[in-house]
Amino acid sequence: MAKPIFRLMTELSSRKSISRITGAFAKSKASRRLIPWFAKTYGIPVQDAEKQVRDYQSLNEFFTRRLKPGLRPIDQGTDVLVSPVDSLITGFGRIQEGLMLQVKGQDYTVEELLNQSPRTVSYKNGFFMVLYLSPTDYHRIHSPVAGRILEKEHIPGRVYPVNDFGLLHMKRVLSRNERLVTYVQHEYGELAVVKVGAMNVSSIQYVSPLPDQLERGGDLAYFEFGSTVVLLFESGTFDPLPGVGLGSKIKMGQALGLLHTKSE
Known part of the structure; x- marks a missing residue:
């Protein structure tokens, strides 16, 4: 009851x-x-x-505070993708024919998450990560790669909670909540950084001024109160590092995986 x-x-x-x-x-x-x-x-x-x-x-x-300089060193490894946020990985895996499977017991389509964007086709068999930020976490969002912003989209929506209760018991929260999507072109392809709003979040803001060309670990956006970031990787361009997976607690700037030339 x-x-x-x-x-x-x-x-x-x-x-x-x-x-x-x-x-x-x-x-x-x-x-x-x-x-x-x-x-x-x-x-x-x-x-x-x-x-x-x-x-x-x-x-x-x-x-929305910044941290003291040097507290989040950016991994400098070759072809490394870094975490854009401090967070817990609550969804993780290969995208199967456009489906993100078993995110807290629910399946999502890339198409609905990206609001039927024509870019959806690029992620049909890619990889996804769902990164949950608790109120404890640092809430500024950084670029996971060096690259150029291709497109930005604001998708209006609701503000359901994105904690365990919200993801488990509310229907398809990630694709019903307000979202701010940034598509970034990097050396090996494209990725989407999807910022998902949550209950009591007044807005998701880009930094100002927002550069067209992003540095790995550079400022991108911030949440006004807690929420979630979903990373979508273009098909055949990303492999996670060993030890990074569902349930991992990660820090901004930490290496999550390697980018590489597209493989079908």
């Missing part, structure tokens, strides 16, 4: 109007009083932040 009731409550609170209200408060100076409580509750290592806690003017500013 509890799960259907919680699903109903989640449906009612998943509208953008609710997120706008909570987002407006999080950006207000009044919210700064909650920063010490928020940091303690979620075990956030405040010593890693670029500034002292008292110097942040709102909860949102603290949440």
